Amino acid sequence: MLRIEGLSAGYSAKPVLNDVSIDVGAGQFVAIVGPNGAGKTTLFKTISGIVKPSGGKITFDGVDLLAVPPPQRAHLGIAHVPEGRQVFPSLTVMENLEMGAMTESGRRDWRTNIERIFEWLPVLKERRDQFAGTMSGGQQQMLAIGRGLASSPKLLMLDEPSMGLAPSTADFIFERLIEIRRQSGLTMLLVEQRVAEALESADHGYVLEAGHVVLEGNNDTLRADDRVRKAYLGM
């Protein structure tokens, strides 16, 4: 569904991504793990068009994504749940979700989507009229996920949904994501620093270090790898 080939990108002259190739098949749950500064967020921003690549190709559903203007990419079915949540603080929870549903499919499926989102993330229903900026980090993260789901995406990209959250909150959000995936069969691309949890639930994983894919494979391969065990799993 999403195919990234030989992608290079960076800010001014400093390269952050170097010849990165990643494949996400329809219905797959793919995790990208790696340390801070490995280029994970830059990779997502390049997919969404906020960062312009210096080389390489991205195709989504057979469409050359780099030829599509950034705001149009959401309309193709890519939902980006950004790092640091980035909800709209002065909009209410409901209005944030409506912004997620700006795409044609989001508008069409609004009623069924909102019902399912409220079922998966009940806190959003309780707080539907609250301003997003006044919610806790965990609640904002759930709103960011709900906002992504409201667009009826084909691909949900999650950038470190556990960042800055208490471990128990992060666990809860992970559990919700796995449940959402189990029920919806949605294709997901996850970037995470909580490597053990990410690899456990993903079908396929990539290890990104200093802008390079240093390792890839299904979760058994990755978890059996000595370097991964030492560097990320603490074994």
Added chain:
Amino acid sequence: MEGFLQALAAGLLIGAVYGLMCVGLGLIFGVMRVINFAHGDFMMLGMYTAFYLFTAAGVQAVFGNTVGPFVAILLAGPVLAVFGYFVHRTLISHVSGTRTASLEGEGHYAQLILTLGIALILQNGGLIVFGSVLASIRTPLSSSAWELGPFFDMSIFLNKARSIDMLVSLAMMILLSLLITRTRIGKSLRAAADNPTAATYMGIDVDRAHRTAFALGCGITAIAGGLLATNYPFHPFVGLEYVIVMYAGVVLGGMGSIIGAFWGGMTIGLVQQMSTLILPTQLQNAAIFAVFLLIIFFRPQGFFGRMVERT
């Protein structure tokens, strides 16, 4: 006492129009974070547009002297909105929105110089095209008043034109509030203001949202300008006199708050009219800024300054 009530009434009437004028600028600043120094001159264009629509384009002939001016004023709004749309498309968009990433100081230096340049061109272009003679949109209502009262032997006189100006301003404010809070376009404008990057992730075209805000802001201020012109004569440099009031109103209301800008403008109108009770008229503007500084001293974020900062 009678003088006080009379000044209060006058302040409320003019304050509503100032409020609308400030909202036009506040919308542009709130959504785009662009400091538009030319906004007073867009208002001047709005005044002349209303003037020529009324006198030369047949509005006077069709609607007469009483209703005609207000029809012309309301028509000037869309005209200036279209003008603003093209100014944004051809000029402002090059130094704002998604293009600022590559510019120094997030494009603010370029924005200042560009809008100052536009201001100079509009002022001097106006002088060439319209001449330096004072113009005004007079209606028979401008020189007649409704008498309120008498209550306890006191009556308050409300100038008819200014009263209608106020009603038109309030109606526009209500329409705009509904647009901003209820419609998809309004919500996407607020989302683009809150977080342009996240708005792009939602599929909102931030540059188009900016263009909409700029056009709306110009149209609204043009209508406010036309309303002012029913009582105050104007000339091509009139924008300079008002742009300072606009900025004071926007800052008073709280940078970024659209409703706040209205109350900021209202405050300025009230202070301006009330100050005439104790100060000579020449000191009206001094009074405005004394009160302005006082309010900002105690409440630096303005009346409706955001409690939640952008992430």
